[in-house]
Amino acid sequence: MKIKHAICLVFVLLVTNQAIQAQTEQPMQALRVLTGSWKMQTQKGEIWERWQQEQQQLKGVSFSVKAKDTTQLEDVILGIHNGKLSYAPRTSGDAESKRVYFTLVKQSATRFEFENLQHDFPQRIVYQFFGTDSLHAWIEGPINGSLQQQHYYYKRVQ
Numbered sequence: 001m002k003i004k005h006a007i008c009l010v011f012v013l014l015v016t017n018q019a020i021q022a023q024t025e026q027p028m029q030a031l032r033v034l035t036g037s038w039k040m041q042t043q044k045g046e047i048w049e050r051w052q053q054e055q056q057q058l059k060g061v062s063f064s065v066k067a068k069d070t071t072q073l074e075d076v077i078l079g080i081h082n083g084k085l086s087y088a089p090r091t092s093g094d095a096e097s098k099r100v101y102f103t104l105v106k107q108s109a110t111r112f113e114f115e116n117l118q119h120d121f122p123q124r125i126v127y128q129f130f131g132t133d134s135l136h137a138w139i140e141g142p143i144n145g146s147l148q149q150q151h152y153y154y155k156r157v158q
Contacts, residue, residue, distance in 0.1 A: 027085050027107050031078060034058055034127070038135055038154035047073075049154060056080070087114040087125055121148070132156065 034051040035058065045066035051058050057079025063072045072092040077099070081088060085104040091097045102114035102125050114125045122139035129135055133156040140149040 027104055027112065028056070028058075028079075030107075030109065031058060031112060031127075033129060033132060034060065034078070034135075037157040039157045040152055040154045047152065047154075048157075051078075089125075122150075 032053060034049075035053055036051060038049045038051075040047045045064055047062065047064050049060055049062045051060040053059075057077055060076040060078065061072060062074050062076070063070055074089045074091050076087060076089045078085075078087050080086070081101050081103075087102040087104070088099040089102075090099045100116060100119055102116045102119075104112060105115045106113040110129045112127045115123060117123050119141070121141040121143055123141035125137070125139050127135065127137050135152075135154040135156070137152040137154065138149050140147060142148070
């Protein structure tokens with residue numbers, strides 16, 4: 001009898017794992033379009049995002065370039081966390097900084113929305129692709145009681 005229970009438990013675990021993989025594999029595959037370098041020109045300089053695939057996740061870094069000065073802004077892991085596809089940034093320059101996890105809540109072929117309503121700002125991170133060489137990303141959340149957004153318009157460089 002114990003062997004039957006053990007076999008049933010193993011079967012349930014395998015099926016559950018396959019279901020979780022199926023739910024996260026398709027969006028992860030679609031998000032691989034991020035791989036490479038993206039640049040946004042601003043009045044103050046450039047903002048860059050560079051993404052590369054490492055094993056089953058994407059790793060990104062964002063930085064600003066002003067004249068000859070380069071400042072890293074954050075690094076990001078885009079992968080599975082607690083069984084869900086998550087966008088996990090960590091700000092640079094702060095030794096105490098920890099990753100904040102934003103879970104994928106909506107997706108289409110060209111748009112991905114990650115959310116963490118427990119975070120102060122931002123609470124939502126959105127990536128919208130236009131073809132393979134244009135990206136509109138934005139963050140949003142409440143500041144002083146009103147919804148605020150910050151927009152980033154990138155072009156693929158590599």
